Amino acid sequence: MLVKQRQAPHTSDQINSHAVVTPVGAKHHAGRFEELGDEVHRYVKQAKTENTRRAYRADWDDFSNWCEKYRRQPLPAAPDTVAYYLADRSKDLKTSTLQRRLATIAEAHREAGFESPTKSSQVKSVWAGIRCEKGVAQNHKKPTLTKHIREMVSHLPDGLLGVRDRALLLLGFAGAMRRSELVGLDVTDVALTDEGLVVLIRKSKTDQVKEGRKIGIPRGEHTETCPVRAVLAWLDEADIKEGALFRSVNKHGHVMGTRLSDRTVAEVVKRSLVAAGKSARGFAAHSLRAGLITQAAMNDVPERAIQEQSGHKSLLVMRRYIRDGSLFRQNAAAKVGL
Numbered sequence: 001m002l003v004k005q006r007q008a009p010h011t012s013d014q015i016n017s018h019a020v021v022t023p024v025g026a027k028h029h030a031g032r033f034e035e036l037g038d039e040v041h042r043y044v045k046q047a048k049t050e051n052t053r054r055a056y057r058a059d060w061d062d063f064s065n066w067c068e069k070y071r072r073q074p075l076p077a078a079p080d081t082v083a084y085y086l087a088d089r090s091k092d093l094k095t096s097t098l099q100r101r102l103a104t105i106a107e108a109h110r111e112a113g114f115e116s117p118t119k120s121s122q123v124k125s126v127w128a129g130i131r132c133e134k135g136v137a138q139n140h141k142k143p144t145l146t147k148h149i150r151e152m153v154s155h156l157p158d159g160l161l162g163v164r165d166r167a168l169l170l171l172g173f174a175g176a177m178r179r180s181e182l183v184g185l186d187v188t189d190v191a192l193t194d195e196g197l198v199v200l201i202r203k204s205k206t207d208q209v210k211e212g213r214k215i216g217i218p219r220g221e222h223t224e225t226c227p228v229r230a231v232l233a234w235l236d237e238a239d240i241k242e243g244a245l246f247r248s249v250n251k252h253g254h255v256m257g258t259r260l261s262d263r264t265v266a267e268v269v270k271r272s273l274v275a276a277g278k279s280a281r282g283f284a285a286h287s288l289r290a291g292l293i294t295q296a297a298m299n300d301v302p303e304r305a306i307q308e309q310s311g312h313k314s315l316l317v318m319r320r321y322i323r324d325g326s327l328f329r330q331n332a333a334a335k336v337g338l
Contacts, residue, residue, distance in 0.1 A: 059104035062089075075112055077105065079120035086123070090130045098130065140320065142282040144269065144291035145298075149173050150225055152272035160238060161249045165268050167234035168246055170227035172265065172288035174217050175199060176310040179262040179285035185245040187235065195219070196228050201311070215309055293321040 063085060067074040072081045082105060090098060102123075106116040117123060144152070152169060156162035172182045181201050189200040197217040220226030234240075240247070244259035265285035273280045289310065296306045303315065303322065312318040 055100065056104045056107065059101045060108055063101060063105055076109060076114040077117050079117040079122045082117045082120075082123045083126040086126050086130060090134065095131060095134045098127075102127065141284045141286040141290055143294040143321070144173065144273075144283065144287040145295045146291075148273070148276075148278070148291065151276040151278065152269075153225060155275040155277075156272065157275075159249075159253045160255060161253065163230075163234050163237050164246065164249055165272065167227070167230040168260075168265065168268055169272060169288065170220075170225060170230045171199075171217065172285075173292050174220075174227040175215050176289045176292040176306075177201070178289055179265040182265055182285075182288075183244075183246055183260045183262050187240055187242050187245055190231065190245060192228075192232070197231060213311055215311070290321050293318060297322040 063077075064074045066072075066085055066088070067077070067081065070084075072078070072084075074081075082102075086098060086102070089101070093101075102118050106118045109116040109118075149169060153166050156165050168182065171177070172179075175182075181203075184203065185199065185201075189202065191198045191200075195216065196219045199215050199217055200212060201215065202212045217227050217231075219228045223229060231245075235245075238247070238255045240255070243257070246260045248256040248258050248260060248264075250256055262285065265288075269283055269285055269287055270280035273283055293306055293310055296309075303318070306322070307315065307318055310318060
Protein backbone atom coordinates (compact mmCIF):
# COMPACT_ATOMS: atom_id res chain seq x y z
CA MET A 1 0.00 0.00 0.00
CA LEU A 2 1.34 3.44 -0.89
CA VAL A 3 1.71 5.73 2.18
CA LYS A 4 1.23 9.47 1.71
CA GLN A 5 4.02 11.39 3.43
CA ARG A 6 3.30 14.35 5.72
CA GLN A 7 3.71 17.77 4.13
CA ALA A 8 7.12 19.19 5.01
CA PRO A 9 7.13 22.16 7.42
CA HIS A 10 7.91 25.60 6.01
CA THR A 11 10.39 27.05 8.53
CA SER A 12 13.90 25.93 9.30
CA ASP A 13 13.03 25.59 13.00
CA GLN A 14 10.11 23.39 12.16
CA ILE A 15 12.27 21.31 9.86
CA ASN A 16 14.75 20.72 12.67
CA SER A 17 12.10 19.91 15.23
CA HIS A 18 9.74 17.90 13.08
CA ALA A 19 11.94 15.74 10.83
CA VAL A 20 10.05 13.61 8.32
CA VAL A 21 10.41 9.98 9.36
CA THR A 22 10.54 7.37 6.59
CA PRO A 23 8.32 4.41 7.53
CA VAL A 24 10.15 1.17 8.23
CA GLY A 25 10.33 -0.92 5.07
CA ALA A 26 9.40 1.98 2.74
CA LYS A 27 12.67 1.71 0.83
CA HIS A 28 12.12 -2.01 0.44
CA HIS A 29 8.62 -1.47 -0.93
CA ALA A 30 9.83 1.28 -3.29
CA GLY A 31 12.50 -1.05 -4.65
CA ARG A 32 9.96 -3.83 -5.05
CA PHE A 33 7.63 -1.45 -6.89
CA GLU A 34 10.42 -0.62 -9.35
CA GLU A 35 10.95 -4.34 -9.90
CA LEU A 36 7.25 -4.75 -10.64
CA GLY A 37 7.54 -1.93 -13.15
CA ASP A 38 10.30 -3.85 -14.90
CA GLU A 39 8.07 -6.94 -14.93
CA VAL A 40 5.21 -4.94 -16.48
CA HIS A 41 7.55 -3.66 -19.20
CA ARG A 42 8.80 -7.19 -19.88
CA TYR A 43 5.29 -8.60 -20.19
CA VAL A 44 4.26 -5.79 -22.54
CA LYS A 45 7.22 -6.68 -24.75
CA GLN A 46 6.25 -10.35 -24.72
CA ALA A 47 2.81 -9.45 -26.11
CA LYS A 48 4.46 -8.99 -29.52
CA THR A 49 6.84 -11.24 -31.40
CA GLU A 50 10.45 -10.19 -31.90
CA ASN A 51 9.81 -9.77 -35.63
CA THR A 52 6.90 -7.44 -34.87
CA ARG A 53 8.97 -5.42 -32.40
CA ARG A 54 11.81 -5.18 -34.93
CA ALA A 55 9.40 -3.94 -37.60
CA TYR A 56 7.89 -1.39 -35.20
CA ARG A 57 11.35 -0.05 -34.32
CA ALA A 58 12.22 0.35 -38.01
CA ASP A 59 8.89 2.04 -38.70
CA TRP A 60 9.25 4.47 -35.81
CA ASP A 61 12.84 5.29 -36.76
CA ASP A 62 11.69 6.16 -40.27
CA PHE A 63 8.91 8.42 -38.99
CA SER A 64 11.18 10.08 -36.41
CA ASN A 65 13.92 10.73 -38.98
CA TRP A 66 11.38 12.24 -41.35
CA CYS A 67 10.09 14.50 -38.58
CA GLU A 68 13.62 15.58 -37.73
CA LYS A 69 14.31 16.40 -41.38
CA TYR A 70 11.24 18.64 -41.62
CA ARG A 71 11.49 19.95 -38.04
CA ARG A 72 8.28 18.33 -36.90
CA GLN A 73 7.49 16.80 -33.53
CA PRO A 74 7.02 13.02 -33.71
CA LEU A 75 5.45 12.52 -30.27
CA PRO A 76 2.84 13.76 -29.89
CA ALA A 77 2.55 14.32 -33.62
CA ALA A 78 0.07 16.73 -35.14
CA PRO A 79 -2.43 15.23 -37.63
CA ASP A 80 -1.01 17.29 -40.50
CA THR A 81 2.48 15.90 -39.72
CA VAL A 82 1.23 12.35 -40.21
CA ALA A 83 -0.74 13.35 -43.32
CA TYR A 84 2.30 14.99 -44.92
CA TYR A 85 4.46 11.99 -43.95
CA LEU A 86 2.06 9.58 -45.67
CA ALA A 87 1.89 11.70 -48.81
CA ASP A 88 5.68 11.97 -49.01
CA ARG A 89 6.54 8.33 -48.22
CA SER A 90 3.81 6.97 -50.52
CA LYS A 91 6.14 7.78 -53.40
CA ASP A 92 8.54 5.03 -52.31
CA LEU A 93 6.66 2.62 -50.04
CA LYS A 94 4.03 -0.02 -50.69
CA THR A 95 0.53 0.44 -49.32
CA SER A 96 0.99 -2.48 -46.93
CA THR A 97 4.16 -0.88 -45.52
CA LEU A 98 2.42 2.47 -45.06
CA GLN A 99 -0.43 0.73 -43.28
CA ARG A 100 2.03 -0.78 -40.81
CA ARG A 101 3.67 2.63 -40.33
CA LEU A 102 0.28 4.05 -39.39
CA ALA A 103 -0.24 1.24 -36.90
CA THR A 104 3.19 1.93 -35.40
CA ILE A 105 2.51 5.65 -35.02
CA ALA A 106 -0.84 4.91 -33.37
CA GLU A 107 0.73 2.34 -31.02
CA ALA A 108 3.52 4.74 -29.99
CA HIS A 109 0.99 7.43 -29.09
CA ARG A 110 -1.19 5.01 -27.12
CA GLU A 111 1.76 3.75 -25.10
CA ALA A 112 2.83 7.32 -24.35
CA GLY A 113 -0.70 8.26 -23.24
CA PHE A 114 -1.49 10.56 -26.18
CA GLU A 115 -4.45 10.64 -28.52
CA SER A 116 -3.43 9.06 -31.83
CA PRO A 117 -3.26 11.53 -34.74
CA THR A 118 -4.17 8.67 -37.08
CA LYS A 119 -7.80 9.04 -35.94
CA SER A 120 -8.10 12.54 -37.42
CA SER A 121 -10.25 13.13 -40.50
CA GLN A 122 -7.27 14.69 -42.28
CA VAL A 123 -5.12 11.57 -41.93
CA LYS A 124 -8.04 9.29 -42.81
CA SER A 125 -8.77 11.26 -45.99
CA VAL A 126 -5.14 11.21 -47.14
CA TRP A 127 -4.88 7.49 -46.37
CA ALA A 128 -8.08 6.73 -48.33
CA GLY A 129 -6.72 8.67 -51.33
CA ILE A 130 -3.43 6.75 -51.24
CA ARG A 131 -5.24 3.43 -51.07
CA CYS A 132 -7.41 4.36 -54.07
CA GLU A 133 -4.46 5.53 -56.16
CA LYS A 134 -1.90 2.85 -55.27
CA GLY A 135 -4.28 -0.04 -54.60
CA VAL A 136 -4.21 -2.41 -51.65
CA ALA A 137 -3.40 -5.73 -53.32
CA GLN A 138 -0.50 -7.47 -51.58
CA ASN A 139 2.37 -9.13 -53.39
CA HIS A 140 2.41 -12.63 -51.94
CA LYS A 141 5.51 -14.79 -52.10
CA LYS A 142 5.47 -17.42 -54.81
CA PRO A 143 4.61 -20.91 -53.56
CA THR A 144 7.06 -23.79 -53.81
CA LEU A 145 4.87 -26.57 -55.17
CA THR A 146 5.67 -30.28 -54.98
CA LYS A 147 7.48 -30.16 -58.32
CA HIS A 148 9.73 -27.38 -56.99
CA ILE A 149 10.44 -29.23 -53.75
CA ARG A 150 11.49 -32.37 -55.67
CA GLU A 151 13.95 -30.37 -57.76
CA MET A 152 15.26 -28.41 -54.78
CA VAL A 153 16.09 -31.43 -52.63
CA SER A 154 17.67 -33.26 -55.57
CA HIS A 155 20.32 -30.53 -55.88
CA LEU A 156 21.29 -30.12 -52.24
CA PRO A 157 24.99 -30.13 -51.31
CA ASP A 158 26.72 -33.17 -49.87
CA GLY A 159 27.47 -33.48 -46.19
CA LEU A 160 25.62 -32.34 -43.09
CA LEU A 161 24.54 -29.04 -44.64
CA GLY A 162 22.59 -30.89 -47.32
CA VAL A 163 21.10 -33.27 -44.76
CA ARG A 164 19.93 -30.34 -42.65
CA ASP A 165 18.53 -28.37 -45.57
CA ARG A 166 16.58 -31.42 -46.81
CA ALA A 167 14.94 -31.80 -43.39
CA LEU A 168 14.30 -28.07 -43.18
CA LEU A 169 12.66 -27.83 -46.60
CA LEU A 170 10.57 -30.98 -46.35
CA LEU A 171 9.35 -30.40 -42.80
CA GLY A 172 8.60 -26.74 -43.50
CA PHE A 173 6.63 -27.68 -46.61
CA ALA A 174 4.75 -30.69 -45.21
CA GLY A 175 3.85 -28.78 -42.06
CA ALA A 176 2.91 -25.55 -43.88
CA MET A 177 5.02 -23.90 -41.20
CA ARG A 178 5.96 -20.31 -40.69
CA ARG A 179 9.70 -19.71 -40.57
CA SER A 180 9.56 -18.72 -36.90
CA GLU A 181 7.71 -21.94 -36.07
CA LEU A 182 10.23 -24.02 -37.99
CA VAL A 183 13.39 -22.63 -36.40
CA GLY A 184 11.69 -22.49 -33.00
CA LEU A 185 11.32 -26.28 -32.79
CA ASP A 186 13.22 -28.26 -30.17
CA VAL A 187 14.04 -31.96 -30.37
CA THR A 188 11.43 -32.64 -27.68
CA ASP A 189 8.76 -31.06 -29.90
CA VAL A 190 9.04 -33.91 -32.42
CA ALA A 191 7.70 -37.39 -31.63
CA LEU A 192 7.91 -40.46 -33.89
CA THR A 193 4.80 -42.63 -34.33
CA ASP A 194 3.88 -45.47 -36.68
CA GLU A 195 2.13 -43.00 -39.01
CA GLY A 196 4.87 -40.38 -39.04
CA LEU A 197 5.92 -37.44 -36.89
CA VAL A 198 3.78 -35.52 -34.42
CA VAL A 199 5.13 -31.97 -34.21
CA LEU A 200 4.24 -29.65 -31.36
CA ILE A 201 4.29 -25.98 -32.29
CA ARG A 202 4.52 -24.26 -28.94
CA LYS A 203 4.18 -20.67 -30.12
CA SER A 204 3.29 -18.99 -33.38
CA LYS A 205 2.32 -15.64 -34.85
CA THR A 206 -1.35 -16.23 -34.04
CA ASP A 207 -0.71 -17.99 -30.72
CA GLN A 208 1.30 -15.61 -28.55
CA VAL A 209 -0.03 -17.13 -25.30
CA LYS A 210 1.62 -20.46 -26.17
CA GLU A 211 -1.54 -22.56 -26.18
CA GLY A 212 0.27 -24.72 -28.73
CA ARG A 213 -1.01 -27.07 -31.39
CA LYS A 214 0.03 -30.41 -32.84
CA ILE A 215 0.31 -31.30 -36.50
CA GLY A 216 0.92 -34.63 -38.16
CA ILE A 217 3.72 -35.10 -40.67
CA PRO A 218 2.99 -38.32 -42.60
CA ARG A 219 5.62 -40.45 -44.25
CA GLY A 220 6.25 -39.57 -47.89
CA GLU A 221 5.65 -41.86 -50.85
CA HIS A 222 9.20 -41.35 -52.10
CA THR A 223 12.36 -41.84 -50.05
CA GLU A 224 14.08 -38.70 -51.32
CA THR A 225 11.14 -36.43 -50.42
CA CYS A 226 9.92 -38.09 -47.23
CA PRO A 227 9.94 -35.47 -44.43
CA VAL A 228 9.98 -38.13 -41.71
CA ARG A 229 13.09 -39.84 -43.08
CA ALA A 230 14.74 -36.45 -43.63
CA VAL A 231 14.24 -35.26 -40.04
CA LEU A 232 15.37 -38.59 -38.55
CA ALA A 233 18.46 -38.59 -40.79
CA TRP A 234 19.37 -35.07 -39.64
CA LEU A 235 18.99 -35.95 -35.96
CA ASP A 236 21.06 -39.10 -36.40
CA GLU A 237 23.91 -37.69 -38.47
CA ALA A 238 24.11 -34.44 -36.50
CA ASP A 239 23.91 -36.43 -33.24
CA ILE A 240 21.40 -34.00 -31.73
CA LYS A 241 19.77 -35.29 -28.56
CA GLU A 242 18.28 -32.15 -27.02
CA GLY A 243 17.80 -28.44 -27.55
CA ALA A 244 17.21 -26.74 -30.89
CA LEU A 245 16.20 -29.02 -33.75
CA PHE A 246 17.70 -26.92 -36.55
CA ARG A 247 21.18 -25.50 -36.03
CA SER A 248 23.98 -23.83 -37.91
CA VAL A 249 26.55 -25.90 -39.78
CA ASN A 250 29.95 -24.23 -40.21
CA LYS A 251 32.12 -24.31 -43.32
CA HIS A 252 33.96 -27.35 -41.98
CA GLY A 253 30.73 -29.33 -41.78
CA HIS A 254 30.47 -29.19 -38.00
CA VAL A 255 27.12 -28.72 -36.26
CA MET A 256 27.09 -25.67 -34.03
CA GLY A 257 25.09 -25.18 -30.86
CA THR A 258 23.31 -22.06 -32.12
CA ARG A 259 19.69 -22.19 -33.25
CA LEU A 260 19.04 -21.14 -36.84
CA SER A 261 17.65 -17.66 -37.40
CA ASP A 262 14.41 -17.35 -39.33
CA ARG A 263 16.29 -15.52 -42.08
CA THR A 264 18.30 -18.66 -42.77
CA VAL A 265 15.12 -20.41 -43.93
CA ALA A 266 14.72 -17.87 -46.74
CA GLU A 267 18.38 -18.30 -47.67
CA VAL A 268 17.97 -22.09 -47.89
CA VAL A 269 14.87 -21.76 -50.09
CA LYS A 270 16.54 -19.34 -52.48
CA ARG A 271 19.86 -21.21 -52.55
CA SER A 272 18.12 -24.52 -53.30
CA LEU A 273 16.08 -23.03 -56.14
CA VAL A 274 19.17 -21.52 -57.75
CA ALA A 275 21.03 -24.83 -57.41
CA ALA A 276 18.13 -26.49 -59.23
CA GLY A 277 18.48 -24.00 -62.08
CA LYS A 278 15.43 -21.95 -61.12
CA SER A 279 15.01 -18.25 -60.51
CA ALA A 280 14.63 -17.40 -56.82
CA ARG A 281 12.88 -14.12 -57.57
CA GLY A 282 9.64 -13.83 -55.62
CA PHE A 283 10.42 -16.81 -53.37
CA ALA A 284 11.21 -16.70 -49.66
CA ALA A 285 10.76 -18.69 -46.46
CA HIS A 286 6.99 -18.16 -46.66
CA SER A 287 7.01 -19.99 -50.00
CA LEU A 288 7.11 -23.33 -48.14
CA ARG A 289 3.92 -22.54 -46.22
CA ALA A 290 2.19 -21.05 -49.25
CA GLY A 291 3.35 -24.01 -51.33
CA LEU A 292 1.69 -26.70 -49.22
CA ILE A 293 -1.59 -24.76 -49.04
CA THR A 294 -1.62 -24.06 -52.78
CA GLN A 295 -0.63 -27.61 -53.77
CA ALA A 296 -3.23 -29.11 -51.43
CA ALA A 297 -5.93 -26.91 -52.99
CA MET A 298 -4.81 -27.98 -56.46
CA ASN A 299 -5.16 -31.61 -55.32
CA ASP A 300 -8.72 -31.01 -54.04
CA VAL A 301 -7.85 -31.37 -50.35
CA PRO A 302 -10.80 -30.05 -48.27
CA GLU A 303 -10.39 -26.57 -46.81
CA ARG A 304 -10.82 -27.85 -43.27
CA ALA A 305 -7.92 -30.29 -43.64
CA ILE A 306 -5.68 -27.57 -45.07
CA GLN A 307 -6.59 -25.24 -42.21
CA GLU A 308 -5.78 -27.91 -39.64
CA GLN A 309 -2.29 -28.27 -41.10
CA SER A 310 -1.56 -24.58 -41.62
CA GLY A 311 -3.09 -23.37 -38.36
CA HIS A 312 -4.82 -20.43 -40.00
CA LYS A 313 -7.30 -18.74 -37.68
CA SER A 314 -9.06 -17.11 -40.60
CA LEU A 315 -10.43 -18.99 -43.59
CA LEU A 316 -10.51 -15.73 -45.55
CA VAL A 317 -6.74 -15.37 -45.26
CA MET A 318 -6.10 -18.99 -46.18
CA ARG A 319 -8.42 -18.78 -49.20
CA ARG A 320 -6.07 -16.30 -50.85
CA TYR A 321 -3.70 -19.22 -51.43
CA ILE A 322 -6.53 -21.60 -52.29
CA ARG A 323 -7.78 -19.25 -54.98
CA ASP A 324 -4.33 -19.26 -56.60
CA GLY A 325 -4.31 -23.05 -56.55
CA SER A 326 -7.80 -23.22 -58.03
CA LEU A 327 -7.35 -20.89 -60.99
CA PHE A 328 -7.30 -23.73 -63.52
CA ARG A 329 -9.60 -26.20 -61.75
CA GLN A 330 -13.15 -26.05 -63.04
CA ASN A 331 -12.11 -23.07 -65.16
CA ALA A 332 -14.97 -21.67 -67.24
CA ALA A 333 -12.72 -20.85 -70.22
CA ALA A 334 -11.52 -24.48 -70.33
CA LYS A 335 -15.07 -25.74 -70.85
CA VAL A 336 -16.16 -23.69 -73.86
CA GLY A 337 -14.32 -25.50 -76.66
CA LEU A 338 -11.56 -23.02 -77.47
